[in-house]
Amino acid sequence: MLEVGQVLVLKIRFNNEGRVSDTAHPYFVVSISNETVEIAQCSSLKGKERKAAFRSNKVISCDNPKETVIDTDSYVQLDNKFTIENFVGLDSFRRQKAKLSDGKLQDLINAYYNYHARCAIDENKIVYMDANEIMRLNR
Numbered sequence: 838m839l840e841v842g843q844v845l846v847l848k849i850r851f852n853n854e855g856r857v858s859d860t861a862h863p864y865f866v867v868s869i870s871n872e873t874v875e876i877a878q879c880s881s882l883k884g885k886e887r888k889a890a891f892r893s894n895k896v897i898s899c900d901n902p903k904e905t906v907i908d909t910d911s912y913v914q915l916d917n918k919f920t921i922e923n924f925v926g927l928d929s930f931r932r933q934k935a936k937l938s939d940g941k942l943q944d945l946i947n948a949y950y951n952y953h954a955r956c957a958i959d960e961n962k963i964v965y966m967d968a969n970e971i972m973r974l975n976r
Contacts, residue, residue, distance in 0.1 A: 838928060839866055839869055839874060839923075839927060839928050839931065840866065840869070840936055841866050841867060841868060841869060841936070841942070841946070842865065842866065842906070842936030842937045842942040843865075843866050843906065843931055843932070843933075843934070843935070843936050844863045844864065844865055844866070844879065844906050844907070844931065844932040844933070844937075845863070845864045845866060845874075845876060845927070845930045845931055845932070846861045846862070846863050846864075846930055846931075846932050847861055847862065847864055847876075847921075847930055847971065847974070847975055848860065848861045848862075848974045848975050849862075849864070849919060849921075849964070849966060849971070849974065850964055850966060850970070850974070851917075851962075851964070852917075852961045852962055852964060853960070853961050853962075853963075853964060854961060857974060861975070862878055862879070862880070863878075863879040863907070863911075863932060864876035864877060864878055864879060864919065865877045865879055865913060865937065865945065867945070867946055867949050869923065870923065871923060872922070872923055873920050873921065873922060873923050873965075874920070874921050874922075874923045874927065875918065875919065875920050876919045876920075876921060877913045877914060877915070877917075877919070877945075877949055878913065878914045878917070878919070879897070879907065879911050879912070879913050879914075880911060880912055880914070881909050881910075881911055882896065882909065882910040882911055882912055883909060883910070885912070888912075889912035892952075893914065893915050893916035893952065893956070894912040894913065894914055894915060894916075895912060895913045895915055895944070895945055895948040895949070896910070896911070896912045897910070897911050897912065897913060897937070897941055897945060898910050898941070899911070902938050904937060904938060904941070905933065905935040906932065906933065906935045906936060906937050907937070913945055913948075913949070915948060915949055915952035915953070916952070916956065916958060916959075916962065917958060917959075917962035917963070917964070918953065918958050918962065918963045918964070919964050919966075920964070920965045920966075921965070921966045921967075921968075921971055922965075922966065922967045922968045922971070924968035924971075927968075927971070930971075930975065
């Protein structure tokens with residue numbers, strides 16, 4: 838069973854124009870309902886420090902406390918909304934059962950929802966994918 842704070846590793850459609858990731862990326866689970874799971878893309882900070890400093894991103898350290906769900910300092914993109922269908926078998930895409938530590942998870946969720954409340958998200962970056970699309974992209 839999925840939990841908020843876990844990481845899914847998926848290939849997804851980045852936008853409504855149909856652009857699909859070439860490789861699987863890590864996504865933090867930020868909310869779960871019976872029908873859907875909202876995820877936020879996570880990227881390594883290495884070499885992207887300037888990009889990570891944008892207000893549309895939230896930096897997450899892999900230390901203090903030491904994290905097991907990420908193994909390098911990272912940032913989470915706040916300026917999109919990816920929602921996927923919650924389906925049996927989605928948890929098979931979990932990186933592991935571990936979750937981000939409580940304090941960092943709360944900071945991430947607060948930053949995510951505060952950004953969405955303050956800033957308009959481009960319609961092209963509000964993406965919904967059903968189970969069939971997720972399974973097709975992640976064979």
